[in-house]
Amino acid sequence: AQSVTQLDSQVPVFEEAPVELRCNYSSSVSVYLFWYVQYPNQGLQLLLKYLSGSTLVKGINGFEAEFNKSQTSFHLRKPSVHISDTAEYFCALRGAGSYQLTFGKGTKLSVIP
Amino acid sequence: NAGVTQTPKFQVLKTGQSMTLQCAQDMNHNSMYWYRQDPGMGLRLIYYSASEGTTDKGEVPNGYNVSRLNKREFSLRLESAAPSQTSVYFCASSEDWTGLDGYTFGSGTRLTVV
Numbered sequence: 001a002q003s004v005t006q007l008d009s010q011v012p013v014f015e016e017a018p019v020e021l022r023c024n025y026s027s028s029v030s031v032y033l034f035w036y037v038q039y040p041n042q043g044l045q046l047l048l049k050y051l052s053g054s055t056l057v058k059g060i061n062g063f064e065a066e067f068n069k070s071q072t073s074f075h076l077r078k079p080s081v082h083i084s085d086t087a088e089y090f091c092a093l094r095g096a097g098s099y100q101l102t103f104g105k106g107t108k109l110s111v112i113p
Numbered sequence: 114n115a116g117v118t119q120t121p122k123f124q125v126l127k128t129g130q131s132m133t134l135q136c137a138q139d140m141n142h143n144s145m146y147w148y149r150q151d152p153g154m155g156l157r158l159i160y161y162s163a164s165e166g167t168t169d170k171g172e173v174p175n176g177y178n179v180s181r182l183n184k185r186e187f188s189l190r191l192e193s194a195a196p197s198q199t200s201v202y203f204c205a206s207s208e209d210w211t212g213l214d215g216y217t218f219g220s221g222t223r224l225t226v227v
Binding site for chain 1: 117156158205215216219
C-alpha cells in the first residue's frame with residue numbers, strides 16, 4: 001500500500017517571502033515522487049519529479065524539492081513567491097511496479113500582496 | 114497543440130440519469146486515466162487504461178464504466194447518476210504505463226447531480 005500526506009491544507013505567505021509545502025509518503029517499495037500545480041479552474045500541470053539520482057530536483061517557475069528517504073519526505077520550496085504562484089499544489093507518488101499515481105489531498109498556497 | 118480535451122466542461126444531471134464524459138488526447142500517449150476531484154480529498158483514480166484495449170479499476174470505480182475506444186479516446190460513463198457523484202472529473206494521459214514522464218491533464222468536467 002502507498003499513501004501521501006500533505007501536512008498543510010492551506011498556506012498563506014506574503015509576496016517575495018520563501019515558502020515550503022510539506023509532503024510525507026509511505027510505501028513498501030521504492031518510489032517515484034511528483035509535485036503538480038493546479039491553477040483556478042484548470043487541470044493539473046507537472047512542476048517537478050524525482051525518479052532517481054540527485055535528491056534535489058528543480059522544476060518550473062523557480063520551485064525545487066528535496067527527496068529525503070530517511071524521513072520519507074519530499075518537501076517543495078521556493079525562495080521568493082509571486083502573486084502568480086497562488087494555486088493548489090499536489091504531491092503524488094508512484095510505487096515501483098505500480099500502475100497507479102496516488103495523490104495527496106493538496107495544499108492551497110495563497111500569496112498575499 | 115490541444116493535449117487532452119474533455120467534453121463537456123459543465124453538466125447538470127438529475128438523479129438516475131446517465132451520461133458519458135468524453136476524453137481525447139492528441140499526443141500519441143499509450144495510457145489514459147480518469148480521476149475525480151472532491152474538496153479536501155485530492156484526486157482519486159476511478160479507472161485507467163494502461164494501453165489500447167485494456168482497462169482496469171482504480172480506487173473508486175463503483176458506479177462508473179469506461180471504454181477505451183481507440184488509442185486517442187477514453188470515455189467515462191455514469192449509468193445511473195447519484196448525488197455522491199457530484200464532482201470535478203479529470204482525464205489524463207501519459208506516454209506509457211509507468212507515467213514517469215508525468216501526466217497531462219485535461220481542464221476537467223464539472224458535474225452536478227441533483
